[in-house]
Amino acid sequence: EQAGHGAHAAGGAASVAGGPGTTDVTALTADPDRPADVRVEFVARQERIDVPGGRTVDGYTVNGTSPGPELRARQGDLVEVTFVNESVVDGATLHWHGIDVPNAADGVAGITQDAVPVGGRHVYRFEATDAGTYWYHSHQVSHVQVERGLLGAIVIEPADPPEVAADAEATALLHVYGGRHTVNGRAEDARVAAEPGTTVRVRVINTDQGTAAVWSAMPFRVVATDGHDVHEPTPIDGERVLIPAGGRADVAVRAPDDGSAVRLHTGGRSVIVGGPAASAPPPAAQPSRTLDLLAYGSPEPLAFGTDDPDREFDYVIARRFGIVDGRPGNFWTVNGRMFPDMPMFHVREGDVVVMHVRNDSGDVHPMHLHGHHVVVLSRDGIAASGSPWIVDSLDVHPGEAYDVAFVADNPGIWSDHCHTLRHAVDGLVAHVMYE
Ligand code: C2O
Ligand code: CU
Incomplete structure (x- = not known):
């Protein structure tokens, strides 16, 4: 099954190996006793939606519109979203793109939860620790559900004034x-x-x-x-x-x-x-x-050193023509393997991790790591010279090689995939897994 990307929900949320025993990822939650500061209900429906220009298309709505309502919170707020699937026949989830939520709230069908079936509901809780601009979207059959509108904006307002004030x-x-x-x-x-x-x-x-x-x-x-x-x-x-x-x-x-x-x-x-x-x-x-964001703004020391990382991984993207499940096509590999036949990148909590991402595939891939933010260290051997360039979504063009780093500070199993979501279905999904 294609976790969160394939045609149907994979069954059974996964476990994380945790020392002698195992930890169910569903235990990795925000403080269950803390009352929510922001509490909303998002109801997903599958319906025809009006496209500007007088046509309708098959689509998805959240509380009756696409995009769904903007979710707003203040930095530090505990956010609680009750997700209700009223009529999305393939099941659906919500993923909080770019927000470092606890793993149980990540919303990846087949990995951190099962897809919510029609008539079902799921409660997501997370602390909005980082201010900024994010978005939410379904992570079930996502190449269809995201493209057809099961999504909306998230704004986390800063607790302290931002560097550039706006009126x-x-x-x-x-x-x-x-x-x-x-x-x-x-x-x-x-x-x-x-x-x-x-x-x-x-x-x-x-x-x-x-x-x-x-x-x-x-x-x-x-x-x-x-x-x-x-x-x-x-x-x-x-x-x-x-x-x-x-x-x-x-x-x-x-x-x-x-x-x-x-x-x-x-x-x-x-x-x-x-x-x-x-x-x-x-x-x-x-x-x-x-x-070139690699050289934009001025440098600032990082909160962690990257000269002597605890883990270093290669993430080499390539293209493979082939037949998978009887379907001939163009597939994408990481280190020569296609999801789900793909080893995980194992880390321990506290590790400084450096990834060497190289794109030998001939097509651009917007690479997205869940649950962490990543600092770009270099591209094609040229070191970053501007402001720390911090991303969760990074276009890697054909022939490019990026070194990126992150601190493993959020236990769980985290997808690291291409956000051209059709490419994810066609193999371009890896995972970072905490030991
Ligand atoms: Cu915005 Cu795994 O996705
Ligand atoms: Cu891609």
């Missing part, structure tokens, strides 16, 4: 429905009101299966990647920012002093910041130069 903020959740680009579920450009001279933080979330580009004719700053603040971000001009599938970029846009509007291109639609209603600057051509 206002807005969410721009990007998703393609039935071939139509949308922002926050609408096919029109989004508008954010802003007084002249003020700064707006736009939280751009790429929920699609490929890379999204963000650019503007006006300078702007990238103030966070995947929920983590960039240290001393400088204005960028004439470059685009690329957001991997699953990734987020928070950008700070300044409304011009003369009262005019700024157009921020985000994938297929724009976010118009400031200016009089109904006026918008004309579209600008997409720059061909791409901001």
Whole structure:
């Protein structure tokens, strides 16, 4: 079975080997006695959804809409979501993409829980320890359920002021429905009101299966990647920012002093910041130069050393033409193996782990590690020279080799897979497992 990605739910949540005995991952939870600060119910339905332009497509909704409601909490809050599956026939789960939740709350069907059947419910509890921009989505038959809209935005508001203060903020959740680009579920450009001279933080979330580009004719700053603040971000001009599938970029846009509007291109639609209603600057051509986040912002010491890691792993991605389950096609391997025939990366709690990720496959893969955030150390032998670039979703292009590091500080079994979710179904899923 393809855990969380395949056609049907695998049965039985897994166990983690834990010293002499074994620990059921379902024991890895947030403090069960702590009352929730934020408590919501999310009801998933399978239904036809309206696509802008007067068509309907097969899709999924959360509380009646796609994207579902934005989940908002303050840093430190205990969040409790009761997930109800009203009519998703394949079963469904919720995964909190980018949030380092306890393993039992990770929402991966076949690994940390069974898919919730029609008529069933599941309670997720986690502490929102890190501020930032995240999203939730189903992790059951995810290449279908995510593409068809079983998802929504998450914003964790910071307990302390962020490095770049903003006067206002807005969410721009990007998703393609039935071939139509949308922002926050609408096919029109989004508008954010802003007084002249003020700064707006736009939280751009790429929920699609490929890379999204963000650019503007006006300078702007990238103030966070995947929920983590960039240290001393400088204005960028004439470059685009690329957001991997699953990734987020928070950008700070300044409304011009003369009262005019700024157009921020985000994938297929724009976010118009400031200016009089109904006026918008004309579209600008997409720059061909791409901001290199490896050298953006200024350095800051990491909380852990990476010169002498406790574990080092190779994660080599390749392509294999073949026939699997009678289906000929193009499959993806990690270190020569395809999921589920794939050894796990074993770690111990407290380990500093360095992964050498290399892409020999000829196609781009947005790699996503659950439950941890990862710092990018180098690309093709060139060391990071900017702000610590912290990600949970990283585009690895053909021929590229990245060294990334993380601290094993969250026991459990964690997926480390491609977020072009069709690639995950076709083999590109590994797991990090705590001993
Ligand atoms: Cu956003 Cu395992 O996925
Ligand atoms: Cu891929």
